[in-house]
Amino acid sequence: DLDSRLPDAGVVHLGLMRGGEALHHLLAHRSEGAIVVELERALASEPGSFDDVYPHVRAFLDRVQRVRDVAELTALAAREVRRVTGLDRVLIYRFDADWNGEVIAEDRNDRLPSYLGLHFPAADIPAQARDLYRISRLRLIADAGYVPAPIEPPVNPLTGRPIDLAFAVLRSVSPVHLDYMRNMGTGASMSISLMRDDRLWGLISCHNRDPATVPYHVRTACDLVGQVLSLQLAADEASAVADRRDALRMIQNRLLARMAAADHYVDGLIASGDDLLALAGAGGAAVATGGTVVRIGATPPERDIRAIVAWLSARERLDVVATDSLVAAMPEAGRMKDLASGVLAISTSQIHDSYVLWFRPEVIRTVTWGGDPRRHAEPSADGARPSPRTSFAAWQETVRLRARPWAPPEIDAAGELRTAIVDIVLRKAEETAALSERLTSINKELEAFSYSVSHDLRAPFRHIVGYAQLLKKYEGERLSERGNRYIDTIVESAISAGTLVDDLLGFSQMGRATLTPVAVDMDALVADLRRRMEADTHDRNVEWRIEPLAPTRADPIMLRLAMQNLIDNALKFSRHRDPAVIEIGSTETADETIYRVRDNGAGFDMAYVGKLFGVFQRLHRVEEFEGTGIGLANVKRIAERHGGRAWAEGRVNGGATFFFALPRR
Structure with a gap:
């Protein structure tokens, strides 16, 4: 029963069938409800069964288990495939992230030139062809000069559409591909897909100068070699990735311990600078949060880091952003190439522009292409269709403005660090x-x-x-x-x-009173305070230097008390100066209005500035200067009740300046 012997996908060899004097391999597969049967002519000299080539495959399997280096492993596979097929050249071809290919191993005779180390553009194997390679692991073109035969009927009677020949062994290929083969100087080719997690990793690409048929059972052996190579490459890569993840996890644990013990996670990261760099294998890092930028290692200047943060913030906010060519997305980043051609960044807040960033410098490299990659298609002689390029001579290109790519374990480790930071911040x-x-x-x-x-x-x-x-x-x-x-x-x-x-x-x-903010004329307020204080200072030489003051919006009673306390304080501590100089002024920034009262009096030691605004805190003996130690505490509380702040600067016997800032509303 043919139907019961066929899987849902893939080709089954049903045996040999004699047609006249010739033997044919009987092949079958399912296609949209129908069964497609193919008859492939068997060669008189080919092996009778897979058992005839199994010893060679077995020897290959034994050697593979002792190899862990990718270069040695792929070279071994290329050598084995060429040995069992007898073809002129066998290449191992690996795709990069952009689907460009690189020949990383080769075994050949002198009939075809070497392509080892050459790169080929993604256009040489377009997406449609890659999809076919992923679905059907092995493809053979025995003669680039074959004449295709039409299928009768051309339409699947069950679907009313052309028959899907994705799994067909004898399926005709694109005329452009045949031109490509002829331009390359090959009369026959065979490809075996190398897979990684259902994704096309690369190809075993085989070429012969003259037409050549690879017997079915030999192809089966080569397919097995391809599967074993795929599994071994995946296992070796998984082992290397696991080792890298384990190493990064140890670094993560140290970072987490320091962040958890610190008052703020940024302090923990700064204290772990070497580990922060090692987590991503970066030369430099920066923590940008709360309007500040802390740099670690080799980084661009702060203004450039702020420009990168602005670029990140203007994009769709992603948890992790990784690029090995920052200039491709941010053209002005060309000036940073020596330090930040590549950037890995994590966002540590959904609200604020807070990021941890890692930087890698430009790595200039030379890529040798198999022909000019910019000329992957040329007009054909008759103009009927595009023709692939005719030259595959080595063509070198210098690649600039790219860093070493960020590896998946490094990107994952950065993402896990982000999760940990968010958890710490929430806690x-x-x-x-x-x-x-x-x-x-x-x-x-x-x-x-x-x-x-x-x-x-x-x-x-x-x-x-x-x-x-x-x-x-x-x-x-x-x-x-x-x-x-x-x-x-x-x-x-x-x-x-x-x-x-x-x-x-x-x-x-003061802590319980309700704020009643109104517009306050600070010039009038200070003038009134000065007039009321003249009675207490009439016998002193006081020089007043009062600038025009910026108006504000605040509770007038509280604001008057704050300014009165500061002026009283200045007059008191400049009592022994002749003249006593009292300066009052203001400064406006984008966010706040800052008022200051400066005197030329006794001043104070900045080592004790933290005590100035505390209740009952005094830096001078009561015998020298009277007071209760509550006035400055009131100033601080009034400023904070308005959402502002208060601070002071001074030096012993050099006067003091007291500031209080109110938000601009």
């Missing part, structure tokens, strides 16, 4: 949110507590001052001079304590 965000919630709760409790304590202490201090003053008024004459000094000390201390309580109460209220 840190959750921890920060929980901590922020807890701090908010604690701050509310502290503010409520300080408000309660401050409110409850105000009355007792007022009573102390009042009764001490009454005691001195009505009983002062009966007290000794020492007793009166004690009363004065009590009054001063109680007033100071009351001031401290008032400041503390104001500070606690």
Whole structure:
């Protein structure tokens, strides 16, 4: 039963059939519901069965198992195929990512020239032909000068379409391909597909100068050689990839440990610079996040890295981007070729322009083509169809602006690092949110507590001052001079304590008060503050230098308090200067308006700048300069309540400058 003997795909050899005095191989395969039967004439001298060529194949299998080098393995296969076929030349042809081919192994006699090391453009084997090679592993053209015979009927009666001959052994080929063979000086050819994961990896390409038939059982042996070679190449490549992945995984683990231990993942990456480079086999790397760029190793200048980040951000946002020719997508990248012809990048945020990038330099290489690849087709003599090029002489091309390609394990490792970074960022965000919630709760409790304590202490201090003053008024004459000094000390201390309580109460209220932003004329605000302070500075030589100030939008009461505290601070700490110089100015940037108050007073040591804005923090003794240590804390809180910031610069006995910045709205 023929139907039961045929698989869904592929050709089956059904045996030999005699037709007259000639023997024929009987071949059959399925095609869209029909069965196609072919009769291929057997040679009188060919082997009777596969058993006759099996010893040669067996010897090849034994040798293959002892070889792990691709060059040696493919050379062995080329030698074995030529030995069993007797053809003039056998090539091992490997495709690259763009389907250009390279001859990586060859075995030949002197009847045909060597093509070893030559490259051939993708157009030589177009996509349609590659699809056929993938479906049908072995193709034979016994005579490039054959005359094709028509099929009768030409239409499959079951489908109403031309018969699909994809699996047909005797299928005619394109006339252009026959021209190609003749131009190459070959009268016969055979190809065996080399597969990797159902993808065409390459070909065993066989040529003979004269027409030649390869017997069916020899072709079967060659097909087996091709399958074994495919499996061995895949196994060796998989083993090398697995080793590379294991090495990269160890690097990943070290990077993850450092990132997890750091306050921010960027700190962990910077601390692991060598591992970050090794993860992708790169010469340089950069971490671009939060408006900053940190460079590691050999990298382009920061402005160029920012240009690459802008290019990445303008594209469809992908988790991983890899290119070995950045200039092909970003023409201005030509200036970076010595450091960044190739770029591998991962996006670490779906919202912000945050990337980790790796760079590889240009690798200039010379490619030797089998003929000029730009002339893969020429007009035929009769103009009826394009003719393939007639010359296959070595033609050299220098390839520039390309880096060594990124290997799949390196791209995968970068993608896994991205996943880890996103996980770390999310976990840190959750921890920060929980901590922020807890701090908010604690701050509310502290503010409520300080408000309660401050409110409850105000009355007792007022009573102390009042009764001490009454005691001195009505009983002062009966007290000794020492007793009166004690009363004065009590009054001063109680007033100071009351001031401290008032400041503390104001500070606690500052955190709870509702903001009422309005447009504020800063020139008018500062002029009013200066006028009110003249009474306290009339006996001092104060030189005011006030620039026109940028207006802003803020809570006017809070803003007035902040500016008053800064001016009071400047006047206080410049008390011993003649003249005391007070400078007030502003600067506008794209994002914020910055106000500054500068004095030429006592200044401070920048080593302690972190303490300046803390509650009750003082850098000078109270005997030198009075105060409660809350004024600058109020300035910082007011700025932060508006979404801004506050900071200071100074040097000992060299004056100080205090800044507070408000967002531009």
